[in-house]
Structures are given as structure tokens and as C-alpha cells.
Amino acid sequence: MNTLLKFCGMTSFEDYKKAVESGVDYIGFIFAKSKREVNPEVVAIWQKRKPKQPHQKMVGVFVNETNDRIVEVINSCELQVIQCHGTESPDKINQLRSIIQQEIFKTIHHQEKGPETLSNYEGIIDGFIIDTKTESQWGGSGITFDWESVPSYCKEANRQHVPCFIAGGVNVLNITRLLDYKPTGIDLSSGIETGGQKDERKMTKMVLTVKKSYHAPDQFGRFGKFGGKYVPETLMYALEELENAFDRVCKDESFFKELHNEWACYSGRPTPLTKADRLSTFLGGASIYLKREDLNHTGAHKINNAIAQALLAKRMGKEQIIAETGAGQHGVASATVAARFGLKCKVFMGEEDMKRQELNVFRMKLLGAEVIPVTSGGRTLKDATNEAIRHWVTHVEDTYYLIGSAVGPHPYPKMVREFQSVIGRESKEQFLNETGKLPDEIIACVGGGSNAIGMFYPFIEDGNVTLTGVEAAGKGTETQEHAATLSKGRVGVLHGSMSYLLQDESGNITEPYSISAGLDYPGIGPEHSHLRDIERVSYEPITDTEALEALKALCHLEGILPALESAHAVAYAIKRAKEMRQEETILVCLSGRGDKDVHTIQREIGEGTK
């Protein structure tokens, strides 16, 4: 069922713009006595500045207004629907109908005989709004009525073949309860406000909950207020060129044919779904399933995106790729695809990380890449990324910057999400085939967030599936040594986009810490910040110690050595499984294998392998 949604009571251009961008079906303006009353000439200016989307309808709300005034307002601004929100009689509606072309909605204020009142308007209106009437307000009161009567109202409206919008006190907390009564439409005003202003987060959450549709980023690469393009002028052209090339390949079947062939024949996709039987039995709660990205060529999900972007670089005629790397995994994936597709490859890597990941440095060189040591700042991933961007600015003509996570300026977060979503799409199909239903909860670790967004994205509109991202709490979020960006960060700009970041009081980026080099990043992909703010995904911290315990459990009980990154997701799944019932299920994205981490693990736990 496509439930119609109306946002009412826009009082500023910003409110109106947010409503248009949310994609809501109806946008209402109050032309009656109210704190939300607006001037039609002002509304006309907003509508000129920001035209509505084609499917959207503009609604003018009136209370016992004269027909002359309604016509005057219709002549001043664009309205497709007139909402009569007072005690307008069927005769009055008939008169209005004879002089205007617009659709007419009639508000019925809920009362005991309410559903019967609807029949008085049969054949003369185009929709009903059912609202709460208080002594002092005709509408916009924020007060609900007894929703037990919603089915009777909707039944009568359905019989008349017109929609029935339920209004009065609907908000983000009670919306799911209202949806249980299956209304044909929902209308709200105060429930999408915070401090008297329309709240973008509440609007987005409402659209996602009601319409089950998620649209982000917008044309500017914004996920709500996050994302965007904060780059020097010299890179704007390169990003536009990239965006155009990406849009072109998205419509090009031959690109996806080639990509799927590489994923299958070179990387080993589809990766399996493994039921962790012994671990689940040991925990005694929900059944845990693992999506085995660790079985990809080069040992992690990173290769999904690296193959896709390298193919894109080739189509753009670029001869060289550059990449940044922290733990070395993305560096190895980039060097691998460069070798596979005959591209030159430079990998920027902090000197500190080069020491910690000596073996990966050797691997990259063996694959023919040049590894460039970065000596600025803390000499880790953040500094390597800065250096890669600096290099790109002066070599945009022949160089493709292959970003390894769902971070950076638009279109990278969107593009990486698209290429990593193969994880979630495959998982959905495999899980349905194996269990006949979707998982109750999906868990993935987040550093920059590419494996997590790839896993979550195909499930975002499946409201019954709980999505949980796990960030690195290092030595504890109460210490300074962690990488828990969403638990502890503040909004800022880093590496070309706006997101939550770890910063000190003066806004300087602070050095993150995690036992796992792949989660050791002070920012996070902008889409995760947005999904956290609209409360579609929750993010939980897991410490080094908890991750190591989980890693040992998976080794002992399933014979799988996960990457330290993925062990964070496993640790949270272990916590959750114990709290859940045996018939419930958890899907974990096992993003990579732990061979690269053996030295670190040995150093941390010594011989204490039990």
C-alpha cells in the first residue's frame, strides 16, 4: 500500500525547501488564523525559488473562509488542493467547487459519529482529513484522537474512492503505531517540528517510515546536512568529470557486465553465507550467519570497489591511479587491480603505518605499485589521504584517485556505496533462500564505513530489519584512545565532505586509536552520519579487548580467523545473540580475514590463545 504523506504548516522558505527535498506527496500552507499563518504572495516567491517535484501537490489550508478570499489566494500562489478545515457545509463545498478547478479536501474533526459524517460529502470532495479539534485550535494542535476509529474512517473514504488522511499529533515516536491501523494518508505539522521550525531529520525519518523509500544523496551529494564537496577549485572539474563518467556507466549495461564478470572470475563472487552453528549453539540465543567477504581475492571487501573504480578509470582514459592506505588493505587492493588492468599505481601511506604493516608494503611493491611514504602529521591514514588529495590536485589530467571507503567529496560516497552494495544484494538473496525471511538484525563494523554501507543499503527500506554499525572503542570511549566517531565526534569537514569527526575543543582533528588499523580513522562516511541522525541505523562501540575475545571465539568454534575490523562486528553480534530468542537471526558482515593481523594478535594475547 502506498500511504500518502502530507507535511503541513510551512512558515519559511527553509521549511518549504526541506519539504520539497524530502519528496513528500503534499505540502501545506496555512491561510487561516494560526501561528503558522503565511502570506500567499510570500509563498509564491518561495515556489518560484524552489519549484516542487512533479508528483508533489501544494495544499492551501482555510478555516470557514469566504470563496472570494480562497480565489484571491489561488490567484496569488500555486495550489493544487484546497483544504477546508472548519465547519464548511456540503452546500458551501458545492459552491466552492463550481468556481475553482482545484481538488478539495474536507477536514472532519473527530467525534463519536465521525465516520458517518463523511457520507454527507460523498461525490463533492477529493479527500478527507481527520483531525483533533481542541477548544482553542482548529488544527496543528499536536494532539491525537482515538485511532481505534481510523479503520472506520478509511473504510468510508475507500467506499467513496477518495483518500483519508489521519492528522492530529502524529510524530516520529507514534507513527509506527498509527501505520498498524493502515490509514490511506497521514498529515502532520507539529510532529515534524523542533523549536517551531520544520526539522529535516524528522521529515526524512517520516518519509522513510511511511513511504519505505530512501533517497540520498541529493544532486549536490548531500545526505541530509552531511556530505557535499569541500574541495579546492582545481578539483571541482575533476569531480564533475568523475560524476558524469559514473552517471554514464550506471546506465551502461556493458560496464556492469564487465564488472560482474571480474567479480565472479577474478575475485570469487558471490561470497558464501555461512551459518555459524557452533557459535550460535554456544551462545544459546539467536542464530548467527556470516557473509564471507573474507573469502574475496586479497582477503577483504575492499576489492569489490577497487575493481569497479579501476574499470571506471580505464573508461575515463586515465593511465594512472593513486590511492591512500592505512592498514594496507586498500593499498593492496588498488595495486592488485592496477596490475590486473595495466594501470600505473602510486599508494600514499603514512610512515608510521608503513612500519606497522611492513608485509603489506612489500606486497604492494611486489604487485608493481610505488609506495610513497607520508611524513606529515601523525604519519597515518589521515595524513596519507591529505597527501593523495594534494597529489591529485596537480595531476588531475591523467590520474584517477581511487578512494577506498565511502568517504571523501561527492560522488565518492555514493559511488562506493553503489559498488559495495553487491554485499547486501547477495546477502538478501542468500538469506531469503536459506531461511525464507530477512534477518532480524544486521551488524557490520564501521571505520570509513564501506563494508557497512554496502551491506546496509539494500536493506534500508526494510523497516523490520535492525541495522547496527559497530565502531572501534579502542581502550574505551571514556579514554582518549578510541576511534568512536559517532559516539564521541562532532560535525565538521574533513577530506572534502561534512560528517561527524573526532576533534578537540578548537576543532583540530584528534588522533584516533584502535587495535585494528582499518577502523583507525577520525571521520566516517557522511551517509552513516545521516543514517545515525535519522535513526535508521544505530552505532555501538566495541573495545579492543571485546574484539579480541570475539576473534578467539570465532577461531575456536567456527575455524574462521576474522580480520580485527570484522571481529568488532562479531563481538557485538555475540552480545546481541545472547539477548535474542533462538528463532531470531543475526547477519554479520565478515568484511575481511585476519591473516594480516596475526602479528598484532600474537603480540596482544601471546600464547594465551584460550
Ligand SMILES: O=C(O)c1ccccc1N[C@@H]1O[C@H](COP(=O)(O)O)[C@@H](O)[C@H]1O
Ligand atoms: O497547523 C496549523 O496551525 C493549523 C491551523 C489551522 C487549521 C489547520 C492547521 N493545521 C492542520 O492540522 C493538522 C496537523 O496537526 P498536527 O500539528 O500534526 O497535530 C493538519 O491537518 C494541518 O493541515
